[in-house]
Amino acid sequence: MxxxxxxxxxxxxxxxxxxxxxxxxxxxxxxxxxxxxxxxxxxxxxxxxxxxxxxxxxxxxxxxxxxxxxxxxxxxxxxxxxxxxxxxxxxxxxxxxxxxxxxxxxxxxxxxxxxxxxxxxxxxxxxxxxxxxxxxxxxxxxxxxxxxxxxxxxxxxxxxxxxxxxxxxxxxxxxxxxxAQDAVADAAERAADPRIIVLDSRLPWEEAVFDLNLTQALYVIRPAGKDWTVSAVPPERGSFAQKKPLPDAWGGLREAALAAVCGVSDATFCHSARFVCGAKTREGAMAMAGLAVEA
Known part of the structure; x- marks a missing residue:
C-alpha cells in the first residue's frame, strides 16, 4: 500500500x-x-x-x-x-x-x-x-x-x-x-508509392500521418462499409485544406457521371470540396488515388 x-x-x-x-x-x-x-x-x-x-x-x-x-x-x-x-x-x-x-x-x-x-x-x-x-x-x-x-x-x-x-x-x-499510429506506420512501410497509404480498416489516420512525419503522403485509402474511400492529406495538422486536392473535374460528381470522367468504372462519388472520393472496391479506390497523384 x-x-x-x-x-x-x-x-x-x-x-x-x-x-x-x-x-x-x-x-x-x-x-x-x-x-x-x-x-x-x-x-x-x-x-x-x-x-x-x-x-x-x-x-x-x-x-x-x-x-x-x-x-x-x-x-x-x-x-x-x-x-x-x-x-x-x-x-x-x-x-x-x-x-x-x-x-x-x-x-x-x-x-x-x-x-x-x-x-x-x-x-x-x-x-x-x-x-x-x-x-x-x-x-x-x-x-x-x-x-x-x-x-x-x-x-x-x-x-x-x-x-x-x-x-x-x-x-x-x-x-x-x-x-492507429502503429497501423499507419505499417501501411506506410508497405506502400508501393509513399504518396498513397492503404489501410485495411477504417481507423483515424490524420494525427498519425503528422506524428510519423509522413511528409510524402498525399492520399489515404481505407474501407467504408462495403465501399472504399480516398482522402486527401491536409498540408498541416488540423487544416481543412489539402496538399493536393482531388482533380477539379471530379468535384461534386457521382456514380456514372464520375466514372465517365475519371475512367474508374466503380467510382461512387467525389465531394465538391475535393477532399474525399470513393469507389466500390479497393482496386477502384487505388486507381482513383493513382489518377489523382498524376493529375
Missing part, C-alpha cells in the same frame, strides 16, 4: 488529478491523508502539492516554490504534471494492460501534451480561466459557503471519482490513437 499525502482544505484540479493518477498507477493500492500538518506528510511515501519541496527521489512533489520545476519549454508544472511524469506510465499500464511499451509512451506523451499540460497551465495562472474548462468544472466539487454541513474530504473524493473516469477515458482514446 502506497501512503500518500496532500493538503486539506479547498482543492484544485491538480491535486485531485494527481491522486487519480496514483490510484491508477497502484491499481488502487494507495491511501491518502489530507492534512496541513508536517508530521502527517513525514509519514507519507509520496507528498504532492504541499510541503515546499520538489524531490522525486524522496517522493516530494510540490510546485509552489520560487525555484519551481519547469517543463523543457519553460512552462511550470503543477502537482498533476509532476505525478504524471513519474507515475503516468504505470497508470497507463494498469488502465490498458494490453498496451505495448511503445504504445504506452505514445499515450503518455499525448496526455502530457494535452490534458496534463492544460491542468498545469491553469493551476499556475498561465491559461485564462473560464467556466467550461475541465479544471474549473472539477473544482466545482469544492463545497460552497452556503453548504455549511458539506464534508470537504468527501467532496474531494467525489471529484477524484470524476478524475478517475476522465483519466480512464482519455487513456482509452489515446490507446486507440496509438493503435
Amino acid at each position: 502506497l501512503l500518500a499525502a496532500t493538503h486539506s482544505g479547498s482543492f484544485h484540479a491538480d491535486d485531485v488529478f494527481a491522486f487519480a493518477i496514483l490510484k491508477a498507477a497502484t491499481d488502487g493500492a494507495v491511501s491518502l491523508t489530507r492534512s496541513r500538518e508536517a508530521m502527517d506528510w513525514d509519514r507519507a511515501q509520496v507528498v504532492f502539492d504541499v510541503g515546499g519541496v520538489y524531490d522525486p527521489d524522496q517522493g516530494r512533489y510540490d510546485h509552489h516554490m520560487r525555484d519551481k520545476p519547469l517543463r523543457p519549454n519553460g512552462e511550470a508544472f503543477s502537482s498533476a504534471g509532476l505525478i504524471w511524469r513519474d507515475y503516468g506510465r504505470a497508470a497507463i499500464a494498469h488502465l490498458q494492460n494490453t498496451a505495448t511499451p511503445g504504445q504506452i509512451d505514445i499515450i503518455w506523451a499525448k496526455l502530457d501534451a494535452g490534458l496534463l499540460r492544460d491542468i498545469d497551465l491553469m493551476d499556475n495562472g498561465a491559461m485564462d480561466r473560464h467556466p467550461g474548462h475541465f479544471s474549473a468544472l472539477l473544482e466545482t466539487w469544492n463545497p460552497t459557503f452556503a453548504e455549511n454541513s458539506a464534508d470537504e474530504n468527501a467532496s474531494y473524493h467525489q471529484a477524484v471519482m470524476v478524475a478517475d473516469n476522465v483519466l480512464a477515458r482519455s487513456v482509452a482514446h489515446a490507446f486507440a490513437a496509438a493503435i
